[in-house]
Amino acid sequence: MMENYDVAIIGGGSAGLAALKHLSNLGKQAILLEAGKQVGTKNISGGILYSKKPKNGRTYNVEDVYGPEFLNDAPLERRITQYMLHSTSRNKVFTMNLTAAHEYQANFGYSVLLNRLNAWFARHAGESAERQGGGIVSGVHVRSLSWQGEKTLIETDELDPFEAKAVIAADGVNSEVAEMTGARAKFTPEQLYQGVKVVVKMPEEIIEQRFGIGQDEGAAHLFAGDITLNHIGGGFLYTNRDTLSVGAVYHYDSLMGRPAEPYALVNALLKNPMVAEFVKDEVAVKEEIDKNLPKEEQLRIRFAVSKLLKTRNELRDAWHSPAARKRLVEGGKYKAEEEIKARLDSVQNELASKYRTKFVTDYVELEYGAKLVPDGKRCVMKKPYFKNILFVGDAAGRGVFIGPRIEGLNVGIDDAVRAANAVARAIDRNNFAPQYMGEYYGQSIEESPYTRDMKEIDKDYLKIFLDASRDVPKDIIGQRYGMVFRLMSSGTLRGLAVGFANILGYDKLLPLIESEDTYVQVPVELAEKMGRPVQATYEPTLPTVAQRVAGLKYDDDRASHIKVLNSKSEFMKRMVTLCPTNCYSMEGGDVTLQHEACIECGTCAKETEWRHPRGEKGVVYQYG
Amino acid sequence: MANLNVAIIVKLEPDFSEGNVSYNADGTLNRAETKSILGPHSAVASNAAFYAKVRYGARIAVTTMGPPIADSALQQAQLLCDADELHLYSDRMFAGADTLATAEVLRTGISKVEGKMDIVFSGHRASDGETGQTGPQTAWKLGFTFLGNVIDYDVDVQNRTVRAKRMISLQGFYDVVEEVEAPLPVFIAIDPSYKASFNTVSQRLAFEKYRKEAKARAQDYKQYLKVFNAQQLGVDPKLVGLPGSPTIVYKVERIPKAKASRKAEVVDGASREQLAKVAAKMYEVLGGMVIK
Numbered sequence: 001m002m003e004n005y006d007v008a009i010i011g012g013g014s015a016g017l018a019a020l021k022h023l024s025n026l027g028k029q030a031i032l033l034e035a036g037k038q039v040g041t042k043n044i045s046g047g048i049l050y051s052k053k054p055k056n057g058r059t060y061n062v063e064d065v066y067g068p069e070f071l072n073d074a075p076l077e078r079r080i081t082q083y084m085l086h087s088t089s090r091n092k093v094f095t096m097n098l099t100a101a102h103e104y105q106a107n108f109g110y111s112v113l114l115n116r117l118n119a120w121f122a123r124h125a126g127e128s129a130e131r132q133g134g135g136i137v138s139g140v141h142v143r144s145l146s147w148q149g150e151k152t153l154i155e156t157d158e159l160d161p162f163e164a165k166a167v168i169a170a171d172g173v174n175s176e177v178a179e180m181t182g183a184r185a186k187f188t189p190e191q192l193y194q195g196v197k198v199v200v201k202m203p204e205e206i207i208e209q210r211f212g213i214g215q216d217e218g219a220a221h222l223f224a225g226d227i228t229l230n231h232i233g234g235g236f237l238y239t240n241r242d243t244l245s246v247g248a249v250y251h252y253d254s255l256m257g258r259p260a261e262p263y264a265l266v267n268a269l270l271k272n273p274m275v276a277e278f279v280k281d282e283v284a285v286k287e288e289i290d291k292n293l294p295k296e297e298q299l300r301i302r303f304a305v306s307k308l309l310k311t312r313n314e315l316r317d318a319w320h321s322p323a324a325r326k327r328l329v330e331g332g333k334y335k336a337e338e339e340i341k342a343r344l345d346s347v348q349n350e351l352a353s354k355y356r357t358k359f360v361t362d363y364v365e366l367e368y369g370a371k372l373v374p375d376g377k378r379c380v381m382k383k384p385y386f387k388n389i390l391f392v393g394d395a396a397g398r399g400v401f402i403g404p405r406i407e408g409l410n411v412g413i414d415d416a417v418r419a420a421n422a423v424a425r426a427i428d429r430n431n432f433a434p435q436y437m438g439e440y441y442g443q444s445i446e447e448s449p450y451t452r453d454m455k456e457i458d459k460d461y462l463k464i465f466l467d468a469s470r471d472v473p474k475d476i477i478g479q480r481y482g483m484v485f486r487l488m489s490s491g492t493l494r495g496l497a498v499g500f501a502n503i504l505g506y507d508k509l510l511p512l513i514e515s516e517d518t519y520v521q522v523p524v525e526l527a528e529k530m531g532r533p534v535q536a537t538y539e540p541t542l543p544t545v546a547q548r549v550a551g552l553k554y555d556d557d558r559a560s561h562i563k564v565l566n567s568k569s570e571f572m573k574r575m576v577t578l579c580p581t582n583c584y585s586m587e588g589g590d591v592t593l594q595h596e597a598c599i600e601c602g603t604c605a606k607e608t609e610w611r612h613p614r615g616e617k618g619v620v621y622q623y624g
Numbered sequence: 625m626a627n628l629n630v631a632i633i634v635k636l637e638p639d640f641s642e643g644n645v646s647y648n649a650d651g652t653l654n655r656a657e658t659k660s661i662l663g664p665h666s667a668v669a670s671n672a673a674f675y676a677k678v679r680y681g682a683r684i685a686v687t688t689m690g691p692p693i694a695d696s697a698l699q700q701a702q703l704l705c706d707a708d709e710l711h712l713y714s715d716r717m718f719a720g721a722d723t724l725a726t727a728e729v730l731r732t733g734i735s736k737v738e739g740k741m742d743i744v745f746s747g748h749r750a751s752d753g754e755t756g757q758t759g760p761q762t763a764w765k766l767g768f769t770f771l772g773n774v775i776d777y778d779v780d781v782q783n784r785t786v787r788a789k790r791m792i793s794l795q796g797f798y799d800v801v802e803e804v805e806a807p808l809p810v811f812i813a814i815d816p817s818y819k820a821s822f823n824t825v826s827q828r829l830a831f832e833k834y835r836k837e838a839k840a841r842a843q844d845y846k847q848y849l850k851v852f853n854a855q856q857l858g859v860d861p862k863l864v865g866l867p868g869s870p871t872i873v874y875k876v877e878r879i880p881k882a883k884a885s886r887k888a889e890v891v892d893g894a895s896r897e898q899l900a901k902v903a904a905k906m907y908e909v910l911g912g913m914v915i916k
């Protein structure tokens with residue numbers, strides 16, 4: 001006999017998990033299917049998770065879904081208290097403080113790493129769901145949906161087929177559910193950003209000294225100008241508890257025109273003298289082992305050095321973390337905190353004197369990753385439902401890009417609550433028809449302040465930028481946006497101008513706002529004319545893409561989850577450059593794929609038969 | 625009340641995995657230096673019992689005979705199978721037991737488990753004992769049908785039967801799978817290649833639920849632990865320990881490589897006479913075994 005459930009949520013990112021949690025809070029039974037072996041291993045973000053305080057209307061925030069425990073217990077990295085925008089040109093930087101833009105309509109914004117955060121969400125959502133007879137099933141990849149009467153038959157690569165009355169599609173930007181049901185077309189490059197990111201290691205208190213922040217504070221630095229290699233997009237650096245998230249988000253369309261390797265873009269950012277200084281640390285470099293020594297001696301040295309290095313790194317992290325220091329002393333391992341330092345010094349001395357290890361200035365990358373990000377202004381689903389399926393988060397194209405802020409996590413959570421409400425109401429009436437459930441959800445989404453953000457310019461938000469750029473000579477901005485600026489500079493005129501702009505709509509305005517002028521020329525000019533010089537004290541050793549891939553974890557699947565449809569198309573030729581892990585190469589006149597290094601970013605999805613890997617297979621992010 | 629009662633017999637064994645095992649100079653195991661863990665075959669048996677928990681909500685008891693520290697094997701097994709009850713049979717009187725005397729203790733212990741027993745699981749064999757006899761002998765003493773080398777099983781809870789797949793070798797063919805059905809109660813010795821699979825959403829949900837429960841229980845395993853000495857078990861002293869053991873393991877030896885003591889004589893098979901010579905030689909060596 002076929003199993004039957006009220007609700008199946010497909011995808012365990014932050015959006016799907018919020019839907020599960022909220023449905024369980026409402027006392028409904030729901031199951032969630034996630035392809036990754038564990039929740040959190042497939043998700044990647046920048047990222048700052050916002051809680052929104054909208055001027056009008058209401059949003060459902062993360063703390064509304066998970067309750068007070070969220071702020072007390074969730075693995076949040078740092079509360080972002082400083083938000084700076086840097087315009088760069090070679091070694092010159094012009095800085096604007098945009099903390100007001102960060103705080104605009106926000107209760108808070110925390111830097112987060114999705115692997116840990118989603119695992120926490122999963123624990124809480126999973127427990128609530130179990131109480132209602134539902135729960136999370138991970139390591140399962142949904143392969144197809146079909147309908148038997150009103151019910152949806154769900155087939156997976158791993159389990160027996162089963163039925164559900166309602167489906168919430170939370171399967172991310174590369175939604176297979178959307179594609180296989182035809183609910184929306186695949187997103188096109190004009191509608192997407194490509195995000196690339198590296199996680200950099202840095203001890204806790206060094207972060208605090210470097211960025212001038214306290215234990216409970218965090219910094220966000222945004223970059224525009226020549227670091228983008230003339231593409232439309234920008235860089236970011238967010239402080240986490242004991243790591244940094246450094247990355248860049250580029251308009252995919254702009255990359256299609258003049259393809260640039262994603263890792264070259266991230267490298268350009270890391271090479272910028274200001275960023276280089278931000279990420280620098282003291283890194284141990286091993287001395288080559290003398291090949292003339294007897295084999296056993298070489299082996300002994302190799303073991304001794306790696307053991308000492310491990311100890312050194314652990315001690316160093318602990319020494320720079322108040323909580324770890326306290327733990328070590330209270331645990332009785334050390335009598336006083338200074339002893340940790342003494343031990344660290346002695347280990348470093350031993351490494352230096354006995355094994356000639358050098359300690360140099362460089363930086364340490366822990367993880368490399370990439371993913372497409374939907375630009376809601378251009379791709380949001382007008383009707384985020386299809387039959388008895390409700391689309392939420394990235395799957396529905398609901399990302400908000402306004403100014404330097406990227407909002408997807410919070411938007412997906414808000415969508416998820418609205419979807420869960422619609423489903424709960426449908427369960428009560430046992431009516432899952434689109435006229436009852438889908439339309440209700442669509443209406444609720446229409447009322448969401450985020451939907452408004454995807455359609456209209458907010459004049460108060462704009463004013464923050466105008467205020468921040470008060471000191472900027474008018475001739476830099478003026479020649480391009482002179483009219484706009486004059487209109488915007490006075491309160492009443494600004495109202496009129498924004499009103500006028502909003503009548504035109506984002507479609508007409510975007511080519512003006514999101515242009516190379518805005519992202520590259522203006523910042524470069526700003527930096528050149530007004531910037532201060534910044535010098536790097538070293539040159540960061542940038543890993544090659546092969547080294548970056550080697551540092552990632554995969555559960556290999558022999559069969560490829562992606563099939564190239566036309567190996568000669570112009571699009572596919574671009575993939576040789578645009579795939580972040582070099583999976584594509586040219587052989588003769590054909591583009592060929594080696595899928596093993598694929599990190600499932602979706603960049604090549606448009607002209608391939610693109611599936612997520614089977615359950616548990618593929619990339620396994622440790623940070624996200 | 626559970627629909628199905630199962631028990632597992634497990635064993636604490638030296639950890640033979642690399643880096644953990646240590647040997648004396650004479651090649652025997654250095655028990656003091658080697659960590660002990662739940663034996664790998666016991667772990668497979670625990671996984672098989674866990675399948676009964678996930679599929680049928682079985683009530684599980686894990687039992688072992690051993691020194692007091694063997695409770696760590698029970699804890700590790702509980703983590704794997706979410707056991708409801710843990711039994712440790714520990715008494716100096718049990719020392720020196722061979723498989724038969726061990727089976728006597730286990731049989732008595734299992735009869736003390738709550739509820740009427742339906743299935744008892746054991747591993748294929750212990751990795752430090754090599755005999756593989758404890759299971760079958762316990763089965764015999766319990767009077768349960770013995771199913772060995774089981775790689776897969778399902779229970780018909782309503783009709784009280786078990787359907788099992790057994791890996792056997794048949795007429796010189798290895799890896800033949802035999803499917804059998806037997807009425808409960810049964811004793812299942814699980815094959816090392818056993819792997820549980822859970823193919824429906826509800827099974828996966830149950831799996832997750834019990835796995836979490838197992839974690840919590842194993843942290844608090846003493847609460848589930850019952851320790852019995854010989855007297856509490858009420859075993860007959862003549863049937864356990866050294867007195868109850870008709871065999872003793874004197875020594876486990878590697879089978880020495882046969883010394884090459886063969887002699888070869890080259891016979892050119894070109895003529896009839898030469899071939900007759902070969903036949904005669906074969907007859908001489910194999911004697912009556914050759915059927916003319």
Ligand SMILES: Cc1cc2nc3c(=O)[nH]c(=O)nc-3n(C[C@H](O)[C@H](O)[C@H](O)COP(=O)(O)OP(=O)(O)OC[C@H]3O[C@@H](n4cnc5c(N)ncnc54)[C@H](O)[C@@H]3O)c2cc1C
Nearest residue numbers: 011013014015035045046047048142172195393394408409
């Ligand atoms: C570089 C970068 C920076 C960003 N910065 C920010 C930021 O600062 N702030 C912010 O709010 N947002 C940011 N975002 C956006 C944000 O990360 C996303 O909007 C958000 O993670 C999307 O969540 P989701 O749950 O909708 O989708 P996802 O997190 O993509 O989750 C989808 C899940 O579905 C699973 N899945 C897919 N298909 C199937 C299937 N067929 N069967 C089973 N499971 C399936 C996947 O394994 C995955 O776990 C950034 C994104 C990037 C890439």
Ligand code: SF4
Nearest residue numbers: 579598599601602604
């Ligand atoms: S193969 Fe496609 S999905 Fe995979 S990493 Fe490359 S571009 Fe991204």
